[in-house]
Amino acid sequence: MAREFQRGHKAKISDLTPGTDLYVGVQIAAPGLSFDISCFGLDADEQLSDDRYFIFFNQPKSPEESVQLLGAQAGDTESFRVTLDRIPATIHKLSFTATIDGAGQMSQVAPGYIRIVAGGEEVVRYAFNGSEFTTERAVMLGDFYLKDVWRFAAVGQGFDGGLDALLKNFGGEVAEEEPAAPQPQAGGPAPSFAPPSFAPPPGGAPAPSFGAPPAAPAPQAPPPAPSFGAPAGPPAPAPTPPPVHAAPTLMAPMSPPGGTVPPPPAPSPYGQPPQPPQFGQPPQPPQFGQVPGQAAGQIPGQVPPPGPPQGLPQGVPQGVPQGGAGLTAALQPYKELATGQRWTPQNGQLMRVDLAMGGTPVLARQGSMVMYQGKVEFGHKGAGFAGRIVGNATGQEMQLMRCSGRGQVFLAEDAAHLHPIELQGDGICVSAENVLAFDEGLQYEVRRIEGHGIPGGALFTMQFQGTGTVVVKTHGTPVVLPVTPTTFADCNAVVAWSSASQVIISSQVRLRRNAYPGHSGETVNLQFRGAPGNFVIVQPYEV
Numbered sequence: 300m301a302r303e304f305q306r307g308h309k310a311k312i313s314d315l316t317p318g319t320d321l322y323v324g325v326q327i328a329a330p331g332l333s334f335d336i337s338c339f340g341l342d343a344d345e346q347l348s349d350d351r352y353f354i355f356f357n358q359p360k361s362p363e364e365s366v367q368l369l370g371a372q373a374g375d376t377e378s379f380r381v382t383l384d385r386i387p388a389t390i391h392k393l394s395f396t397a398t399i400d401g402a403g404q405m406s407q408v409a410p411g412y413i414r415i416v417a418g419g420e421e422v423v424r425y426a427f428n429g430s431e432f433t434t435e436r437a438v439m440l441g442d443f444y445l446k447d448v449w450r451f452a453a454v455g456q457g458f459d460g461g462l463d464a465l466l467k468n469f470g471g472e473v474a475e476e477e478p479a480a481p482q483p484q485a486g487g488p489a490p491s492f493a494p495p496s497f498a499p500p501p502g503g504a505p506a507p508s509f510g511a512p513p514a515a516p517a518p519q520a521p522p523p524a525p526s527f528g529a530p531a532g533p534p535a536p537a538p539t540p541p542p543v544h545a546a547p548t549l550m551a552p553m554s555p556p557g558g559t560v561p562p563p564p565a566p567s568p569y570g571q572p573p574q575p576p577q578f579g580q581p582p583q584p585p586q587f588g589q590v591p592g593q594a595a596g597q598i599p600g601q602v603p604p605p606g607p608p609q610g611l612p613q614g615v616p617q618g619v620p621q622g623g624a625g626l627t628a629a630l631q632p633y634k635e636l637a638t639g640q641r642w643t644p645q646n647g648q649l650m651r652v653d654l655a656m657g658g659t660p661v662l663a664r665q666g667s668m669v670m671y672q673g674k675v676e677f678g679h680k681g682a683g684f685a686g687r688i689v690g691n692a693t694g695q696e697m698q699l700m701r702c703s704g705r706g707q708v709f710l711a712e713d714a715a716h717l718h719p720i721e722l723q724g725d726g727i728c729v730s731a732e733n734v735l736a737f738d739e740g741l742q743y744e745v746r747r748i749e750g751h752g753i754p755g756g757a758l759f760t761m762q763f764q765g766t767g768t769v770v771v772k773t774h775g776t777p778v779v780l781p782v783t784p785t786t787f788a789d790c791n792a793v794v795a796w797s798s799a800s801q802v803i804i805s806s807q808v809r810l811r812r813n814a815y816p817g818h819s820g821e822t823v824n825l826q827f828r829g830a831p832g833n834f835v836i837v838q839p840y841e842v
Contacts, residue, residue, distance in 0.1 A: 301421040301422055302423045303426070304424065304724075306799045307452075307726065308452070308453045308725065309450055309451065310423070311449075313448060315451065316417035316525060318418055318525040318527070320380070320417075321381045321416070322378060322379070322380060322527060323378065323413065324374075325375060325377045325413050326375050326412050326413075327397050328376060332403045333400045334398065335399075335462065338353075338395050339352070339393070339394045339465075339469050340353070340354070340390045341469060342390065342391060345391075345392060346469060346470035347471045352390060354367075354379070363387065364382075365386045365390075366381055372530075373529055373530035374530070375530075378529065380527060381393065383449050392444040393442065393443040395413060396437060396439050396440065397437070397438055398437040399461060404432070404433070405432035406429045406432050408428065409428065410427070411426070412424050412426045412427065413453075415451065417527070417528075418526050418527070419525075419528030419529065430830060431830040432457050435457025436457075436458070436461035437460070437464060438455065633646075635651070640656070649709055650719065652702075652707065652710065653706075654673075654707070655673075657738065661701075662680055662700070663700055663702055663736035664736065665698045665699065666712075667710045667711065668708055668709070669710065670709040671707060671708040671709065672706050673705055674705055675704040675705075675708055677701070677702055679700060680699040695745045695759050697731045697734060716773045717771070718770070718772075718773065719771075720795075721768050722741065722769065723766055724765070724766055726763060726799070727763055727769065728746060728761065728763075728796050728797070729769065730795075731760075733772055733773065738768055738769075740766065740767050741764065741765045741767040741769065743763045744762055745759050746761070748804070771794060773836075774839070775838055777837060779836050780835050781834055782834060784828060786827045787826050787827075789825075791841040792838055792839075793825060793835065793836070794838050797832075797834050797835075799833055801828040802825055802826070802827060803827075
């Protein structure tokens with residue numbers, strides 16, 4: 300099953316497929332527009348140092364044929380064959396781009412995608428649409444890049460200047476005579492590939508066909524890596540891609556404001572188990588238009604039918620608690636909740652993790668364990684020499700312990716509000732100070748916030764990606780806001796945001812503001828941008 304990527308997501312090729320002979324397909328279209336789809340082979344400085352590795356309709360393959368342009372097929376506007384084992388050592392990145400041939404903007408494009416196919420089977424897809432762009436005329440869709448091993452990244456970054464801006468960004472030179480190149484004369488040699496509209500080659504010859512992967516060997520031997528193979532035929536029309544982070548990210552319920560408890564029949568938000576009642580919680584206020592003491596749904600003035608009092612089962616005398624009397628009844632609302640899930644909130648400030656489920660250890664903040672059951676081992680999780688240097692320099696150092704074994708561990712810290720956030724192949728950015736625990740299988744790294752400077756060292760954040768759960772702690776009950784073009788937040792109150800969001804420092808500290816009276820106290824704000832579905836979490840507290 301293909302993995303769905305969003306903008307900013309990255310993964311090792313070896314995690315997607317063991318194959319190295321890959322098919323890359325791009326589907327992009329818009330009414331009245333035509334597109335040029337190309338591949339730039341870049342060096343370690345991300346520059347086009349060798350023009351022979353600019354693969355486009357007029358140069359359909361690299362010298363050693365590690366990158367080949369195949370043309371339109373299998374429902375793709377353009378397709379490539381990439382053989383990673385044959386790419387020379389001087390090439391460190393392959394950037395796949397799309398530019399508009401003529402007038403138009405990328406905001407006009409219909410839903411499209413870039414995908415990777417190995418052995419005839421699609422392994423990853425990054426879907427996009429025009430709502431993610433504005434006035435751009437060129438866009439970098441995805442990259443193969445070498446970082447110890449080959450990896451793939453969904454980019455989705457646009458340029459207003461079109462192909463000229465792309466070439467200048469990669470260090471190439473724009474030839475003035477190139478747009479006016481003469482068309483081939485009738486009777487002359489047929490071009491090897493079609494004109495800029497990427498129509499099929501003359502004669503309707505199909506794109507190079509590659510066989511399906513060899514038959515699987517005996518069950519005792521591991522299956523071979525899939526060989527290169529284009530998709531078998533045009534796939535069924537793909538539905539409109541879901542908004543970024545709308546479906547995959549599951550957020551745990553925030554603590555109810557004002558002590559209000561959701562009604563038991565209604566499911567808890569985001570699929571989490573219902574929260575137990577809080578200690579000292581006031582009774583539920585009557586709904587709008589309801590007379591105090593009147594049963595829900597009862598018409599005002601109507602005499603209730605004879606029978607036992609509402610709210611008490613038959614056979615229970617008035618004045619006796621429904622759960623019975625004594626110590627057991629008093630402690631009943633606060634007993635351990637075991638829902639059969641790996642992560643279970645016990646209340647707003649206490650989290651339970653079952654290590655026997657999932658089969659992977661948990662990394663938690665040192666000293667956050669308050670109780671555990673079963674056979675659990677705790678060990679120090681060091682960051683290494685380089686990790687300590689990066690953590691000290693960026694302020695994103697995490698002192699972690701490794702919890703492994705078979706048992707249940709209860710985690711808390713300073714009665715902070717805890718919120719489990721489940722990742723399913725996507726990512727989230729959260730400050731190290733707001734992280735309580737997470738599954739060891741998640742990838743995490745320090746990410747820089749673009750800008751000239753933020754007070755307090757908040758220039759960096761932690762980015763978590765993969766499949767697993769991150770437990771985020773906040774001061775008070777946070778609020779989750781959708782990202783719009785006019786979403787701003789105080790950098791000292793932001794807890795987390797979706798990794799696909801673009802973060803920009805919208806205001807800087809100025810001496811005039813601090814030296815003279817009348818200052819508002821709001822010196823630095825962060826502006827969030829992104830496609831629909833992105834979010835930002837803010838707490839009612841400033842660090």
